[in-house]
Every structure is written in C-alpha cells, then in structure tokens.
Amino acid sequence: MSVEALRERDPRLSEPPLAEPPEAGITLKSSEFRRTREAGWRDLERLIDAAEKRGIRALAPDDLQRLPLLYRAALSSLSVARAIALDRNLLLYLENLSLRAFFVVYGPRSALLAGCTQFLRTEFPAAVRGARLHLLLAAVAMAVGVGVGFALTVRDEAWFSTLVPAPLAGGRGPESTRATLLAQEIFAPWPGFAMALGIMANFLFSHNTVVGILMFSFGLAAGVPTILLLAYQGLMVGAFVALHYNRDLTVDFLGWIAIHGVTEIGAILLCGAGGLVLADKMLFPDRYSRVDSLARHGRRAAEIALGAVLMFFLAAILEGVFRQLINNTPGRFAVAAVTAIGWFLYFVRPFGARR
Amino acid sequence: MSSVEAATRLLRGHARATREIVTPEGVTLTVELAEYGERATAFMIDLFFWFCGSLLLFLTFMILVLRGWVSIFAVSILLFISFIIRNFYFIHFELAWRGMTPGKRIVGIRVIDRQGGPLLPSAIVARNFTREIEMFIPLGILLSAGGAGAAIPWERLMLAAWLLSFVVLVFVNRDRMRAGDLIAGTIVIALPRQRLLDDLVERQASFVFSDRQLRAYGTFELQVLEDLLRRPDAPGVALILGEVCSKICRKIDWREPVAEGDRLRFLRDFYTAQRAFLEREQLFGRKRADKHDSPGDARP
Numbered sequence: 001m002s003v004e005a006l007r008e009r010d011p012r013l014s015e016p017p018l019a020e021p022p023e024a025g026i027t028l029k030s031s032e033f034r035r036t037r038e039a040g041w042r043d044l045e046r047l048i049d050a051a052e053k054r055g056i057r058a059l060a061p062d063d064l065q066r067l068p069l070l071y072r073a074a075l076s077s078l079s080v081a082r083a084i085a086l087d088r089n090l091l092l093y094l095e096n097l098s099l100r101a102f103f104v105v106y107g108p109r110s111a112l113l114a115g116c117t118q119f120l121r122t123e124f125p126a127a128v129r130g131a132r133l134h135l136l137l138a139a140v141a142m143a144v145g146v147g148v149g150f151a152l153t154v155r156d157e158a159w160f161s162t163l164v165p166a167p168l169a170g171g172r173g174p175e176s177t178r179a180t181l182l183a184q185e186i187f188a189p190w191p192g193f194a195m196a197l198g199i200m201a202n203f204l205f206s207h208n209t210v211v212g213i214l215m216f217s218f219g220l221a222a223g224v225p226t227i228l229l230l231a232y233q234g235l236m237v238g239a240f241v242a243l244h245y246n247r248d249l250t251v252d253f254l255g256w257i258a259i260h261g262v263t264e265i266g267a268i269l270l271c272g273a274g275g276l277v278l279a280d281k282m283l284f285p286d287r288y289s290r291v292d293s294l295a296r297h298g299r300r301a302a303e304i305a306l307g308a309v310l311m312f313f314l315a316a317i318l319e320g321v322f323r324q325l326i327n328n329t330p331g332r333f334a335v336a337a338v339t340a341i342g343w344f345l346y347f348v349r350p351f352g353a354r355r
Numbered sequence: 356m357s358s359v360e361a362a363t364r365l366l367r368g369h370a371r372a373t374r375e376i377v378t379p380e381g382v383t384l385t386v387e388l389a390e391y392g393e394r395a396t397a398f399m400i401d402l403f404f405w406f407c408g409s410l411l412l413f414l415t416f417m418i419l420v421l422r423g424w425v426s427i428f429a430v431s432i433l434l435f436i437s438f439i440i441r442n443f444y445f446i447h448f449e450l451a452w453r454g455m456t457p458g459k460r461i462v463g464i465r466v467i468d469r470q471g472g473p474l475l476p477s478a479i480v481a482r483n484f485t486r487e488i489e490m491f492i493p494l495g496i497l498l499s500a501g502g503a504g505a506a507i508p509w510e511r512l513m514l515a516a517w518l519l520s521f522v523v524l525v526f527v528n529r530d531r532m533r534a535g536d537l538i539a540g541t542i543v544i545a546l547p548r549q550r551l552l553d554d555l556v557e558r559q560a561s562f563v564f565s566d567r568q569l570r571a572y573g574t575f576e577l578q579v580l581e582d583l584l585r586r587p588d589a590p591g592v593a594l595i596l597g598e599v600c601s602k603i604c605r606k607i608d609w610r611e612p613v614a615e616g617d618r619l620r621f622l623r624d625f626y627t628a629q630r631a632f633l634e635r636e637q638l639f640g641r642k643r644a645d646k647h648d649s650p651g652d653a654r655p
Contacts, residue, residue: 028631029638031556041551055451075382084638086630088578089552089585096549099384103465103546106379106473107453115450115476123477210492217488220534278538295469295540302481302538309484 030085037077041094044070044101051104071101124307125347127300131273134280138272141227142265145234146241153242163239172240178247186249186256187327208264209312212271216278216305223279230272237265255329258336260319266343267311274304371545374530376471384471386544388531389464394543400458405444409437441491445483450476464545469530478539485535489521555584555626562624568607569632575645577629584626587619596622 047063047070059067078094085091108115128135152159157174172185211229218225237257244253278294278301285293318339326332371387378384413436448456454466454474466482468474493514525533530542583599586592600618603609603625613621633643643649 028556028627028634030630030634031554034554038551045551072380075378075380079382084634086574086577086634086637087554088581089549090554093549093551095384096546098378098382099386099546100548102378102384103453103467108450108474108476108479115446115480118476119480213488213492217485217534291537292540294537298538298540299475299477299481302484303477306480306484 030081030087030090033077033080033084034087034090037073040070040073041077041097044074045097048097048100048104052100056104056107067101068105071098071105074098074101119303119306123303125349127303128270128273128307128347130300131277131304134273134276135269137276138226138230138269141230141272142234142237142269145231145236146238147234148231149235149238150242150245151238152235153239154245157243157246160239160243163235168236172243174243176243176247178249181244181247181249182252186252188324208268208315209309212268212308212312213305215268215271216274216301216308219275219278219301220282221279222283223276226272226275226279230268233268252329255332255336256323259323259326259332259339260315262336262339262343263311263318264315267308267315270304270308270311274301274308277301277304372531374469374542374544376467376469378471386467386542387546389462389543389545391525391531393462393464393545394531397456397458397462397464400461401445401456402458404457405437405441408444409440412436412440438487438491442483442487445486446479449474449479449483454479459543463547464543466536466541466543469536469540469542474541478541482535482539482541485533485538489534490518493518552585555581555623556630557623557627560624560627562621562628564607564625564628566632568609569629571603571606571646572629573643573645573648574633577626577633580622580626580629584619584622 043066047059047067050058050063051067056064074094075098078091078098081087081091081094149159149163153163161169161173172181211233215226215229218229240257241250241253244250277297281293281297281301282290288296318335322335323332326335371390373385373387375383375385416436445456449466452460455464459465466474466479468478521534524537525531528537530536532542536542580599583592583596587596596618597615600613600622603622604613636643
C-alpha cells in the first residue's frame with residue numbers, strides 16, 4: 001500500500017491542519033516545526049508504549065501498518081530538529097523516541113520455539129559446514145592424540161594410569177583382566193531405568209560436556225589450550241584402546257565406545273572447532289578490527305558449541321540407555337553406523353536444499 | 356562561569372558514557388551504556404527469579420515422580436532442571452522482549468547489537484550460552500568442590516582465576532562487554548524514558564534584546580538556561596536563577612534593574628530571544644557551540 005493510500009485512510013498521517021493560527025508576535029521556526037509534527041510523535045509514543053508493555057502483537061493491524069511510517073517520520077523529524085532546533089529537551093525526546101521505536105521496529109522477530117527450530121534446521125548445520133577446516137584441524141589433533149596414546153600404552157601399560165585420571169578409569173587399569181573388563185564394563189548388566197535416567201540427567205556435569213565447553217571458550221586464548229585438550233582427549237581414548245587391544249577385546253571395546261562415541265566424539269570435535277574458529281578470527285581478523293571480527297564470527301562459533309551440547313545430551317541418552325539395552329557388539333555397531341549416517345545427512349545435506 | 360558549572364552539575368547530574376549506532380535509515384543515534392551496578396542488579400533479580408522457578412519445578416517434580424529414589428539423584432536432576440530453566444529463561448525473554456529479561460526490564464536496561472543492526476536470535480543464544488562458561492559451570496564446580504571438601508587446592512585456585520578473569524574483562528574494555536557480548540557483538544545500554552515537555556518559547560515578549568546583546572552566549576549556555584527554566588521549583592534553583600539573572604545582566608550590559616518578581620519572565624524572554632537569534636544564525640551556517648566559539652568557526 002502506498003503512503004498516499006494510507007494517508008487517505010488515516011488522516012493522522014497527513015500534515016495536521018494548523019490547530020491555531022500563529023499569533024502575532026514571536027514565531028520561531030523550531031516552535032512551528034514542533035507544533036506541526038507533535039501529533040505524529042505523540043501517536044508513535046503511544047504505539048511504542050503499548051508495544052513495550054504488551055508486546056508488538058498487542059497492536060491493532062492498523063497501528064502496525066502505521067508504525068514503520070511513524071518511525072521514519074520521527075527519524076526525519078530528528079534530522080530536521082538537529083539542523084534547526086536548539087531546544088535540548090526536544091532533541092533528547094526525539095532521539096529517545098526514535099531509539100525506542102527503532103528497537104520495536106527492528107527487534108528480534110522470532111519467538112523461542114521458532115528460534116530453536118530455525119537453529120536446528122538451518123543455522124547449526126550451516127555453522128558446522130562453515131567451519132570445515134577447523135573441524136578437520138580438531139580431528140587431526142585428536143587423531144594424533146589417539147595414535148600417541150595407543151603407541152605408548154600398548155608397550156607399557158603403566159602409561160594408562162598416567163594418562164587417564166582415576167575417576168575416569170573407574171577401576172580399570174593395568175591390573176584389569178579380560179574377564180573383569182567383559183563383565184563389568186563391556187557387557188555390564190542393565191542397571192535399571194532409574195540408574196540410566198540418572199546418567200542422562202547428569203550429562204551436563206559429566207566430564208565431556210565440561211571439557212567441550214572449556215575447549216570452546218579456550219579459543220579466546222588463541223586456541224592453544226583447545227588443541228592441547230583435543231590431543232589429550234585423544235591420548236585417553238588411545239590408552240583405553242591399547243588396554244583392550246592387549247587383552248584381545250579391541251572389537252568389543254570399539255562397539256562399546258562407538259554406540260555413543262560417534263555422537264560424543266563428534267560433539268567434542270565440534271566444540272574444539274568452535275574454539276578454533278574463535279582463535280582464528282581473533283588472530284587473523286582480516287580487514288576488521290579484532291573485536292569486530294570476533295563479533296562477526298563469534299555467533300557462528302557459539303552456535304556450533306550450543307549444538308554440540310545438544311549432541312552431548314543425545315550421546316548421554318545413547319550411553320545411558322541404548323548401550324545397556326543392546327548387549328551385543330554387532331547391534332552396537334549398527335546403532336553407531338545409523339548415528340554416523342544420520343549426522344552426515346544432517347550436517348552435509350547432500351540431498352536437501354541448503355540455506 | 357562557576358555558576359554555569361554548578362548549574363550544569365546540578366541539572367545534568369552524572370553523565371553516562373555514550374556510544375553511537377547508525378540505523379539502517381542512516382541516522383546516527385546516541386545510546387547510553389548501562390552502568391556496572393545496573394547490570395549486576397538486573398542479573399541478581401534474574402538469578403532470584405530463576406532460583407524460585409527451578410525450586411518450584413523441582414519440588415513439583417519430586418512430589419510427583421521421585422518418591423522412592425530421590426536422595427540419589429536429587430542433586431543431578433536439580434542441576435539439570437536449573438540448567439534448562441536458566442538458559443531458556445534468558446534466551447526466551449531476550450527474544451520475546453527485544454533484548455530485555457525481567458531483571459533488565461525492572462532496572463531499565465537492554466541488550467542491543469553493537470553496530471545498530473537487528474538483534475539476531477543467534478546473538479542472543481551466543482551471549483547467554485557463554486554465560487554458562489563464564490559463570491555457572493565454574494561456580495557450580497567450585498561450590499560442589501567446596502561442599503565435598505576434597506578438591507585439590509590449585510584446581511580451585513585455577514577456577515577462581517578463571518571466574519575472576521571474566522569479571523575483570525567487563526572492566527577493562529571500553530564498551531563494558533562481558534565475554535558473551537564480545538562473541539555475540541552486543542552491548543548493554545540503559546534506555547530511560549524521556550518526556551516531551553512544553554516549549555519554553557514565549558509568544559509575547561515584554562523585554563526586548565538587541566542582536567549585539569544576544570551575541571554574548573552560545574548554544575551551551577542557552578541549554579543550561581533551558582534546564583534551569585524547566586525546573587524552577589527544584590531546591591536551590593531559585594538561588595541560581597537569581598545569580599544567573601544578574602550575571603546575564605552584567606554580561607549583556609542590561610542597565611535597568613530587574614525586579615525580583617520579574618526575574619523568571621526576564622529569563623524566559625531572554626531565552627526566547629536568544630534561541631530565536633541562535634537558531635537563525637545556525638540556519639545561516641553560523642553555528643555557535645558556546646560563548647567562547649566565534650561564529651562561523653568550523654567545529655565538528
């Protein structure tokens with residue numbers, strides 16, 4: 001609808017007729033200016049008040065249509081007033097009104113649910129795709145860790161206790177036998193729903209989530225601690241693999257870890273990649289200042305980290321429930337393969353439309 | 356000058372640090388940064404709401420479902436619920452209320468994009484999610500470690516240093532950004548409401564001033580006078596008005612004595628004449644910032 005058509009519908013938008021003829025005596029241009037425009041400002045102020053109090057949805061369709069026009073009119077009034085008026089209160093008022101209207105007109109559009117949906121459907125995979133190289137670097141760092149951890153531990157199992165802290169080892173170590181590993185770890189009995197739920201609820205404060213979040217935020221320290229943490233996670237995995245390799249349990253152990261590990265290690269790598277994005281954009285800001293560069297890309301990096309935390313949650317469900325329910329190695333590998341394919345389809349979108 | 360300074364201090368109070376944003380229409384708007392105290396207060400209020408909310412939900416949850424084995428999992432489930440609530444609380448309100456949470460709304464501050472662009476959902480997610488890293492997770496570990504009493508001292512020291520470094524960050528950057536703001540590209544501003552007051556311009560003047568007399572002052576002095584005239588009832592203003600009146604008389608060489616009852620009218624007339632004069636000069640390109648400025652000076 002054109003402005004003219006709107007004006008015809010709503011007389012308040014057109015120039016108001018002069019309410020009172022200017023009296024003889026002093027007339028200031030700025031006072032005349034204020035007298036002719038004030039109705040529009042008051043109208044906008046009323047709309048903004050309502051929108052701030054009850055949300056923009058509370059406005060009537062008519063008011064909604066007028067809002068951007070009134071906002072532009074207020075901005076133009078501000079520009080004129082800055083040129084011709086010296087009334088400080090008027091200038092402050094117009095600036096304040098324009099600012100408040102600006103936040104209503106250009107405020108965030110989406111609600112929580114729509115925002116979450118949009119995040120999961122497009123933003124998270126797009127952010128991950130944008131960080132391919134960082135993801136690759138994170139994977140390399142972790143793979144080096146796995147290789148070194150395996151090579152060290154497979155020859156001398158004393159390395160296991162050095163690399164893996166006691167709470168994580170959970171009683172496993174050089175003294176574990178094949179039988180105890182099989183009975184207590186790989187094919188441990190189903191502990192009951194309560195215990196499984198407990199593990200799930202505890203996921204946030206589990207070791208991996210904290211490490212993942214640390215990895216992300218250590219990106220602010222030029223990414224060096226991120227790389228070190230990634231390599232260290234690899235070292236621990238390598239040490240575990242070596243321990244089982246020496247007891248001829250490699251395949252069963254890989255199945256035991258892969259059922260949730262595909263998701264969990266993926267999430268760790270994503271956190272690391274997010275941290276590396278931060279480090280990259282801070283160290284090499286391109287043509288922006290470092291702070292601006294960080295702001296431009298930090299949102300993407302934080303999206304990756306947030307998505308990774310959701311992945312940790314899924315991994316915890318897989319670990320707490322599915323691993324105990326599926327008590328055989330082929331089944332576990334099958335679930336692992338399904339999750340791997342699922343993540344691939346989700347992130348890479350070979351068939352669907354990308355944004 | 357000293358009375359002008361005193362008046363400025365009295366009337367304008369403590370000036371906030373300001374930043375400029377440019378709207379998509381190309382107009383520069385000035386925003387005022389929120390004070391540290393305001394932000395801390397808003398956060399405390401939000402924390403209180405969050406605590407009440409999660410406690411309520413946890414209690415219902417406990418009564419409804421977990422009669423038997425509460426003791427084992429109570430803590431982890433409480434932590435889980437509070438995590439969900441606190442993140443969704445901040446993100447939901449900042450989305451729905453355009454950058455405000457209940458705490459921020461009570462205090463009168465809000466989150467905006469640093470460049471003046473729209474506040475994107477991803478920015479809101481980023482700045483609130485970082486809050487976890489900055490505060491809640493280290494604090495949680497620190498508190499739980501304190502409860503257990505078994506943590507290694509240097510580990511706790513590191514966590515405290517970690518927390519402290521994020522607190523320090525807010526104080527050492529110009530825009531008072533915390534780490535989340537840095538990553539999301541946002542700043543927190545105060546937006547007190549400004550009211551439009553009546554125009555002070557008089558239609559009929561009883562005192563008439565010559566152009567020569569009106570050249571004595573500039574915009575700054577005019578606006579200080581405006582501030583004074585806008586609140587003649589404030590304590591101390593009557594005294595200042597008298598002083599200002601006699602000062603102006605001396606400066607512009609006004610010979611006739613101004614009666615005590617006429618002072619306000621004299622000042623309003625002077626304000627009107629001065630503003631008319633300065634606005635006219637400004638239109639002709641001779642803007643005068645203050646009394647030390649010579650007309651036609653190219654001042655930014």
